Amino acid sequence: MRIPLDSKDLPDKWYNIVPDLEFPLPPPMTSSGYSLSERDLESLSPDSIIEQEFEKNKREILIPREVRECYSLWRPTPLFRAERLEKILATPARIFYKYEGGGFSVSHEANTAVAQAYYASSEGAKRVVTATGSGEWGVSLAVACNYFNIKCRVYMVRSSYEGKVYGRYLMEILGAEVLPSPSDKTLAGKKVLSQDSQSPGSLSIALSEAFEDAYSDDSAKFCWGSVMNHVLLHQTVVGLEARRQMQRANAHPDVLIAAIGGGSAFGGLVFPFYPDRSQGIKRLAVETTASPSLSKGQYTYDYADAGGLSLMLKMYTLGHGFVQPGIRAGGMRYHGISPIISLLYREKQIEAKTYMQREAFEAGIIFARTEGLVPSLECSYAVKAALDEALACKERKEHKNILFVLDANSNFDLDTYKDFVEGSIEDQPFLEEHVRVALERLPRAMAE
């Protein structure tokens, strides 16, 4: 059952959670350990983005007309009740999902991409630069750059560049310049290549390269795909719409679920329900066992990128040098988690749970065969958690309303599902040793 929303209900403001936080949000720091000023970000980000990043007072931020016009191309997105799934599980729970994968881009990431491309373009930048793992984020930004007539350069993790070819093709078809990272275009890339000419790269390395690129060109701005406050701010359109749709379905959510990599899908769904917290909503962030930043990380200041080029954030982190096992869900492999979400976890406002990739993909296939939609690999973790919550409701005879975000479709992931169906996907153990080594290399002065 689809619970639609009229065009006129497209939000005209983003929701800024920061003024509503009951706990002080630790500020970002420069990479050398000083308090980060707005000026420190000037060469990296458009002024409007910097202002949003530091906004502590306004609960609502007006969405520019140009951005809202873009949103209206695919928003409001539908919210579905998964009645076939409920029936198969024989659960008294009601399962809802907000679907972000049917728009022009393949995922929710377009929500911030069009905003960032707009601000960069309107403030005179000629080019934006970013880093991407499996390509969803890069694709969203490539689409957005075409809308605002601005060039797009993407540093793509080399293992994804060579493996997940569809994301790369799509960015190139859309006119973006895609470079495999580590590349020989930047000092950061060259440094990695000098140590390991066959380096598969990582999102943290690609970020270092993109930062360096943006710093070295006055006409270029860097775009963040996740983690930062302003990205999660833009993503709140997802939860704002979902909140109205749940009201329309006369269903107060008892459990909110999203998969978490850096936090943009989670924050986008969950933050707009934060003012309802007196109503005892469970908020569940679902991690992959192989990269459990919240569940196994340390709450401390760490670099956003491998080379420590940009800034430090207080967050749950596995260490900026953490080498992830080769799991398939590229979007869940970042070493840290959004500072706001990290704070909420620290203050026990949210919960975290991990799953192995095989159990997640199995849930993804159950969902695909009942609902007709194949979730992205990342979303399959959220699906697994939703199934488990629904089964727990069955056990306890509880009539809960479960809401999760299906933030992307499976365009880039069909080969992984095929490998799973054919039995060639192995689970990846949690590499405790890797985490220990990476955490030892945290910026010492800043550790708690």
Added chain:
Amino acid sequence: MRIPLDSKDLPDKWYNIVPDLEFPLPPPMTSSGYSLSERDLESLSPDSIIEQEFEKNKREILIPREVRECYSLWRPTPLFRAERLEKILATPARIFYKYEGGGFSVSHEANTAVAQAYYASSEGAKRVVTATGSGEWGVSLAVACNYFNIKCRVYMVRSSYEGKVYGRYLMEILGAEVLPSPSDKTLAGKKVLSQDSQSPGSLSIALSEAFEDAYSDDSAKFCWGSVMNHVLLHQTVVGLEARRQMQRANAHPDVLIAAIGGGSAFGGLVFPFYPDRSQGIKRLAVETTASPSLSKGQYTYDYADAGGLSLMLKMYTLGHGFVQPGIRAGGMRYHGISPIISLLYREKQIEAKTYMQREAFEAGIIFARTEGLVPSLECSYAVKAALDEALACKERKEHKNILFVLDANSNFDLDTYKDFVEGSIEDQPFLEEHVRVALERLPRAMAE
């Protein structure tokens, strides 16, 4: 600009064009040349489908509640005005497109898939069987079969099975059984393999196999992906919605455009505007130069499948044995065209135009970079025709309204676009000799 439609405006009836035709529609014949009766189709199709196939009087057919509930998962679909494209072309024309690729399935083919799966299931069939080229149709049917708890077997053209792997993966992920055709499961397949063990297959051969499979199992029904009257009937939801949306945009369409393979996308868009024909609407079917059934075919009775197992249809055909050149747009390679559309073309109610694949893909990329959506290869032909119409309006300073259907997204086609961007796609010449040979093998007794 998106021109939405409320949920309540989802059509509750399909439009049957047959009673409105001004010219007698030649009936289907058995493969041995006798007039085909409803009973002849009983072992192949559900009764409700047979009734719809032969319906000559009712202009409106009620959409069953169960099918409408499925439609409501992704319908009404949006209609867009391509303002960025108009601006780049500097045309006074307004360009609109109906987008069918954002739903659960990847294309418009879900519109008939859910109807056919519903009727088969509700009349007691345990299994449906079909033939697919590049996989879009098979994927739609696989999704629909899950909705109605019925099994799905798909004969997939071997060259696509081995090449266009994503379509195959998706069907298998969705739980369908996919067999490469020619297979050794049927006499028709074995016959082809005995002549050429390396046969790449064709849609006509896959159809023969699927027909044979359905004939030999009382609990199985065959599902048609295109060509037949009932398929085009189900597709009219597209045009019915588009008609309302154009009214809402206060734009009377002057040109209607769709790519044509068997005719389901074209019929779906164009038929519901047929009652407006006094208003001088140009209706343009866009073919690939490599498989120009309307433009270069013969209007005569021909078999629907390579083996001549099922029935004969009066249609524009290149001959059921036509061997298509290796063009990429698999959906445009069928040898014939829907009998209704063939009749309309014969009576000069519609026009046809051909394009080479490179010019189509180039148009597809222009569209992707302005509108943000990468069209399927098939749709890129419609895009090319829309661009040319818009440029002609510029030349002639005409303020026309151009409407085309973007009936699928590019999920399965990104590798072709990548090859095109990299310069490794060649145009395929029109193979006059192949057409001549194929037309010589038409069922002689029936030829005009």
